[in-house]
Amino acid sequence: MPPSIHPVDLIASLRQKHLTPAIVFLTSRRACDEAMESFDHADIVLPPVRQDAIAAALERVIAQYPSVAEHPLIPTVQRIGVAAHHAGHLPSWKIAIEELMRQGCLDAVFATTTLAAGVDFPARTVVITQSSIRKSRDFTDLTIGEVQQIAGRAGRRGKDQVGFAVVTPSPYIDLGVLTKGFTGHPESIDSQFSISYPMVLNLLKAHPHEQIQAILAKSFAQFQLNQRAELLERKLDGLHVQMEPFGPRVCTDWISQWQTFDQVRRQRPQRHQIRRHESPELSARFHFMTPGRVVGLARGRGIVLRQYRSKGQKNPMISVLRLDGAVTECPASNVGDIFDRIFECDETPAFPWCSAAAFDELSYQLTELPTRLPTLPIMVPKDSEVLPDAIVQSLGDFPCPSCPSRPACQKDFATALRLRQEQHRHTKSIQALRASLWHRFQERVEVLQKFGYLTPSAHLTDEGEWARLIRIDHSLLITEMIRAEAFTGADPSLLTGVMASITHDDDRPGSFPRISPGLSSLLGQVRKLAESLSPYEDPPLLRADVAALAERWIADPTLTWIGLCRLTTMAEGDIYRLLARTLEFLSQIHTLRATHPGLAETASRAIALIRRGVLEELP
Amino acid sequence: MTIDELEQLLVQQPVAVLHRLARGRVHRHFRAGKRRLIEMILQHSSQNLAGLESDVQALIAERQSQPQPPQPPARPAGRAAASPPRRPAHRGGEPESAEAAVSLAVWLEGIGVPAPQPFVPDPWQEEALAALDETDVVVSVPTGSGKTYVAVEAAKRAIAHNQTVIYTSPLKALSNTKYTEFSKIFGPDKVGILTGDRQENGQAPLLIMTTEILRNLLYDAASGEIDIRLDTLGLVILDESQYIADPERGVVWEETIIFCPSQAKLLLLSASIGNPQDIADWLTSIRPTTCRLVRHSKRTVPLRAGYLHPNGKLVPLFKTAAIPSGHAGHLHPEAKRLFFEYEEETLPSGRPRR
Numbered sequence: 014m015p016p017s018i019h020p021v022d023l024i025a026s027l028r029q030k031h032l033t034p035a036i037v038f039l040t041s042r043r044a045c046d047e048a049m050e051s052f053d054h055a056d057i058v059l060p061p062v063r064q065d066a067i068a069a070a071l072e073r074v075i076a077q078y079p080s081v082a083e084h085p086l087i088p089t090v091q092r093i094g095v096a097a098h099h100a101g102h103l104p105s106w107k108i109a110i111e112e113l114m115r116q117g118c119l120d121a122v123f124a125t126t127t128l129a130a131g132v133d134f135p136a137r138t139v140v141i142t143q144s145s146i147r148k149s150r151d152f153t154d155l156t157i158g159e160v161q162q163i164a165g166r167a168g169r170r171g172k173d174q175v176g177f178a179v180v181t182p183s184p185y186i187d188l189g190v191l192t193k194g195f196t197g198h199p200e201s202i203d204s205q206f207s208i209s210y211p212m213v214l215n216l217l218k219a220h221p222h223e224q225i226q227a228i229l230a231k232s233f234a235q236f237q238l239n240q241r242a243e244l245l246e247r248k249l250d251g252l253h254v255q256m257e258p259f260g261p262r263v264c265t266d267w268i269s270q271w272q273t274f275d276q277v278r279r280q281r282p283q284r285h286q287i288r289r290h291e292s293p294e295l296s297a298r299f300h301f302m303t304p305g306r307v308v309g310l311a312r313g314r315g316i317v318l319r320q321y322r323s324k325g326q327k328n329p330m331i332s333v334l335r336l337d338g339a340v341t342e343c344p345a346s347n348v349g350d351i352f353d354r355i356f357e358c359d360e361t362p363a364f365p366w367c368s369a370a371a372f373d374e375l376s377y378q379l380t381e382l383p384t385r386l387p388t389l390p391i392m393v394p395k396d397s398e399v400l401p402d403a404i405v406q407s408l409g410d411f412p413c414p415s416c417p418s419r420p421a422c423q424k425d426f427a428t429a430l431r432l433r434q435e436q437h438r439h440t441k442s443i444q445a446l447r448a449s450l451w452h453r454f455q456e457r458v459e460v461l462q463k464f465g466y467l468t469p470s471a472h473l474t475d476e477g478e479w480a481r482l483i484r485i486d487h488s489l490l491i492t493e494m495i496r497a498e499a500f501t502g503a504d505p506s507l508l509t510g511v512m513a514s515i516t517h518d519d520d521r522p523g524s525f526p527r528i529s530p531g532l533s534s535l536l537g538q539v540r541k542l543a544e545s546l547s548p549y550e551d552p553p554l555l556r557a558d559v560a561a562l563a564e565r566w567i568a569d570p571t572l573t574w575i576g577l578c579r580l581t582t583m584a585e586g587d588i589y590r591l592l593a594r595t596l597e598f599l600s601q602i603h604t605l606r607a608t609h610p611g612l613a614e615t616a617s618r619a620i621a622l623i624r625r626g627v628l629e630e631l632p
Numbered sequence: 633m634t635i636d637e638l639e640q641l642l643v644q645q646p647v648a649v650l651h652r653l654a655r656g657r658v659h660r661h662f663r664a665g666k667r668r669l670i671e672m673i674l675q676h677s678s679q680n681l682a683g684l685e686s687d688v689q690a691l692i693a694e695r696q697s698q699p700q701p702p703q704p705p706a707r708p709a710g711r712a713a714a715s716p717p718r719r720p721a722h723r724g725g726e727p728e729s730a731e732a733a734v735s736l737a738v739w740l741e742g743i744g745v746p747a748p749q750p751f752v753p754d755p756w757q758e759e760a761l762a763a764l765d766e767t768d769v770v771v772s773v774p775t776g777s778g779k780t781y782v783a784v785e786a787a788k789r790a791i792a793h794n795q796t797v798i799y800t801s802p803l804k805a806l807s808n809t810k811y812t813e814f815s816k817i818f819g820p821d822k823v824g825i826l827t828g829d830r831q832e833n834g835q836a837p838l839l840i841m842t843t844e845i846l847r848n849l850l851y852d853a854a855s856g857e858i859d860i861r862l863d864t865l866g867l868v869i870l871d872e873s874q875y876i877a878d879p880e881r882g883v884v885w886e887e888t889i890i891f892c893p894s895q896a897k898l899l900l901l902s903a904s905i906g907n908p909q910d911i912a913d914w915l916t917s918i919r920p921t922t923c924r925l926v927r928h929s930k931r932t933v934p935l936r937a938g939y940l941h942p943n944g945k946l947v948p949l950f951k952t953a954a955i956p957s958g959h960a961g962h963l964h965p966e967a968k969r970l971f972f973e974y975e976e977e978t979l980p981s982g983r984p985r986r
C-alpha cells in the first residue's frame with residue numbers, strides 16, 4: 014500500500030463524492046508543489062466553461078496585481094481547477110487563489126497546515142493528512158484548538174448544508190490526536206507576556222517609574238498570575254486553620270525550638286553544614302519539588318512522589334513517576350522545569366510512596382497534561398535561612414527536657430513542622446507570583462542603565478529618547494550599532510543588507526548571490542557586536558548570503574523581480590517576506606530623522622528603492 | 633429561561649455534563665461537588681445566561697443523539713500504564729456497538745447547497761452588538777460563525793456617530809484582504825490602511841492595520857506625539873485575538889489592550905478557546921465597564937468527519953454522522969479497521985505504536 018493517497022486519486026475521490034471544493038492541508042510547501050506536479054501527467058481537463066470562469070476571475074485580479082499575470086502555474090490551474098497556496102508564493106498569487114476559491118472556480122487547494130491561520134477562505138471539505146506540525150525545529154502534536162481551526166474551514170455558511178473534515182493518513186500520523194481534536198474542548202490559553210527593551214523605554218517615557226508596577230499589573234499575565242496566587246491563598250487559609258492547634262505554647266516558636274533541640278539531642282551533624290555546597294538556587298527549587306508536583310526532566314515530564322536526601326552525600330533527591338508508569342530516582346539538580354501544577358498525592362512511607370489509588374490517579378493525570386504548562390516563578394533568596402553554626406552549637410541546654418509542654422511538642426512536632434513548611438512554601442510562591450513581572454522589568458531597567466539609555470533614576474537619557482522608537486526584535490543590537498556609528502557613510506544597499514540579515518531568522522540553506530566586500534566587512538562588525546550583546550539579547554542569525562540578496566535588489570535598480578529570483582534558490586514568497594520585513598525595520602530607522610538625519614535619509618532612500626515591482630503592489 | 637429554570641435544568645443533568653459545562657468557565661471544577669458546581673457555573677455565567685443556556689441545550693441534544701451509557705475515561709490501569717491500551721474484544725456483544733454504526737450514505741446525506749435564505753443575524757451576533765453599545769465585548773465562537781458581520785455592523789454604528797474605528801488583524805496578508813473587503817462594503821473613501829511605512833487613506837473613519845502598528849500608535853500617543861485622532865476613537869476591533877497566546881507576538885495584544893483609550897470600546901473577536909471567561913474577566917478588571925462575553929461552541933454548519941484510506945475507500949470516521957463531542961473513542965469500526973491495517977503496513981517493525 015502506498016504511504017499516502019496519490020493527490021490525483023485524492024481529488025478524483027473528492028470530486029466523485031461531491032466533496033469539492035476542498036482544502037487539502039499538507040505537511041510542507043514541497044508536498045504542495047509535488048502534489049501540483051503530480052497532475053502533469055493526469056488527463057484531467059476542466060470543461061471549457063469552467064476554464065473560462067477561471068480566466069475571467071484571474072483577469073480581474075491581474076488588473077489589480079499585474080505580477081499575477083506572469084505566474085507559471087496559471088495554465089495548470091486553469092486546466093485542472095486545482096491550485097497550491099503556501100508561504101513560498103507571492104502574496105498577490107495567494108490573493109488570486111483565495112479569490113478563485115471564494116468565487117467557487119476551484120475544486121481544491123493544497124495548503125500547508127503551518128499557515129492554517131492565514132488561510133482565510135472556507136471550503137466544503139478540508140482534508141487533513143497529519144497530526145503534528147513543525148514549530149521552530151520540532152514537530153509538535155496539533156492542539157485541540159488547532160485541529161478545530163483547521164476543521165473550521167469546512168462548511169461554508171450559505172453555501173453548504175454540511176461541512177466535512179476528511180482524514181487521510183500519511184506516515185507518522187497519530188489518529189488519536191485528530192479524534193481528540195475533533196471531539197474535544199479547546200485548550201485554555203495562557204499569557205505569553207514578555208518585557209522587551211523598547212517596552213521599558215516607552216513605558217518610562219510616558220509614566221514615572223513608580224507607576225510602572227501598576228501598569229504591569231494590568232496585563233493578562235498578571236491577571237493569570239493572580240489567579241494562581243489566589244488559589245494558593247485559599248490553600249494558605251486552609252493551612253492557617255489546620256495550624257490553629259499548634260499556636261504558641263511555653264515557647265512562642267516552639268516548632269523551631271523543638272527542631273533544634275531534636276537535632277542536638279540526636280547529636281546529628283548539622284544538616285546545614287552538608288548542604289553548604291548546594292547552590293541557593295537549587296535549595297530554593299528543591300523546596301518546591303514536593304509530592305504531587307509536575308516537573309520537567311531531560312526526557313519528558315514526571316510527577317514528584319517523594320523528596321529526600323541521599324544517604325552519603327545528602328544530595329537533594331526526588332522519586333519521580335514517569336509517563337511509562339515507572340518510578341525513578343533522580344537528583345533534584347536534574348530537574349529542568351518546575352511547573353505550576355500540583356496534584357493531590359496521598360503519601361505513604363514505602364514504595365511507591367503514595368497509595369495505589371493516588372498512583373493510578375497521578376499516572377492518569379500525567380497522560381492528560383496539556384502540552385504547554387506554566388512554570389513556577391521561583392525567587393532565589395539572597396541570604397539563606399541557615400542558622401549560623403555558632404548559634405546552634407551554643408544552644409547547649411534547652412528547657413525542653415523538663416518543660417511541661419514536652420509531650421505535646423514531641424507528639425505534634427512532625428505535623429506542625431510539615432504544615433509550617435507548606436505555609437512558607439505557599440507564601441513564597443505567592444510573593445513570587447505577585448512580583449515576578451516587576452522583577453523582570455527591573456532586570457531590563459538595569460541593562461538599559463548599564464548601556465546608558467536610562468539614568469540611574471530610570472529616566473530616559475538622550476540616547477533613550479530616540480532608542481525607544483526602535484520597536485522591533487533585536488532593538489538593542491540596532492541601537493548599539495547606531496551608537497557605534499556603524500552605518501556612517503553606508504549607502505542604502507549596505508544598510509538594507511544589514512537590516513535584512515538581522516530580520517531573517519530562518520536557517521534553511523540555499524544558494525545566493527555573492528556579497529560585496531563592503532557589506533561583508535560591515536556584517537563582521539555587526540556580528541562582533543551581537544556576540545558581545547548576547548548576555549542581554551539573543552543574537553540574530555546574521556546570514557551573509559541573505560544580506561547579499563537584499564543588497565543586490567537595492568544596488569541594481571534595473572534588476573527585475575524575476576531576475577532577483579533567478580539569483581537564489583529561495584522561494585519568491587520568502588524573498589518577498591524578507592524584503593517586506595526589511596522595509597519595516599528600515600521604516601523604524603526612518604523615524605529617527607530628528608536625531609539622526611543622515612541615517613534616516615539613507616533609510617528613506619532604501620525604502621524607495623525596495624518598493625518597486627511586486628513590492629509596490631500591496632500597501 | 634430564568635436563572636431558576638436554568639438551575640433546575642442543570643440539577644437534572646449528570647455530573648459529567650456539568651463538568652463539561654464548567655470547563656473554561658470555572659477553575660478547578662473537577663474538585664467541586666454537584667451543588668457547588670452548579671452554583672459556580674451560574675455565578676460565572678451570570679452575565680451571559682443565554683450563552684450558558686445554548687451550551688446546555690447543545691450538550692443535552694448531543695447526549696440524546698447518542699443513547700449509549702457514558703463511558704468512564706479510559707484510564708491506564710495503574711502500574712500497567714506502560715502497556716499499550718488494549719482493544720477490548722468483549723465489546724462485541726455490548727449494546728453500545730450492537731447499535732449500527734452510521735453508513736456512508738447517511739454520512740453523506742444532505743451534502744450540497746442550502747436554499748437561499750434572507751439574511752437574519754444570529755442571536756449571538758445581536759447580543760454582541762447590543763452589548764457593545766454599553767461596554768467592551770469578547771466574542772469566542774467557532775471559525776466560520778460570522779464574526780465579520782459583528783465587526784462590520786459595529787463599525788457602521790460607530791462611524792454613524794462620527795467616531796473613528798480601528799480594526800486590527802494579526803497578519804499583513806489578512807489586513808490586505810480585509811481592506812479590499814471593507815472598501816467594497818463601506819466605500820473606498822471610508823476605509824484606510826496603515827503599515828510601517830505607508831498610509832493609504834489615513835484620514836478615513838475606518839482604519840485597518842496590524843496589531844503591532846496600533847501598539848506603536850498607542851505608545852506614541854502615550855508620550856504625547858499623537859499622529860492619529862485618538863480622541864475621536866470610538867471602537868477598536870481586534871480580530872483573531874486568540875493570538876494573545878502566541879509565544880512571540882502575544883504580548884503585543886496585551887500592550888494594545890492595556891493602552892487602549894478608555895473612551896473607546898474594545899471588541900475582541902476570537903476563535904473558540906478554552907477560557908474566554910478569563911479574557912473577559914481580565915478586561916473587566918482593567919477597563920471602565922464590565923466586559924461582556926459572548927460565546928457559543930456549536931458550529932453553524934454541522935461538521936462531519938471521515939476517513940479516506942490510501943486505496944481510495946471513504947468511510948465515516950466516527951460511529952455517528954455528527955462528531956461525537958467528548959467521545960474521541962467512538963470510532964467507526966470500518967475506519968478503525970482500515971487505519972489499523974494502515975499502521976501495521978507502514979510502521980517500520982519494532983517502532984512502538986502510539
Ligand SMILES: Nc1ncnc2c1ncn2[C@@H]1O[C@H](COP(=O)(O)OP(=O)(O)O)[C@@H](O)[C@H]1O
Nearest residue numbers: 170171751752753754775776777778779780781
Ligand atoms: N446571521 C447570518 N446568517 C447567514 N449567514 C451569515 C450570518 N452571519 C455571517 N454569515 C456568513 O457566514 C460566513 C462566515 O462568516 P465569517 O465572518 O467569515 O466567519 P468567522 O467567524 O470565521 O470570521 C460568511 O459568508 C457570512 O456572510
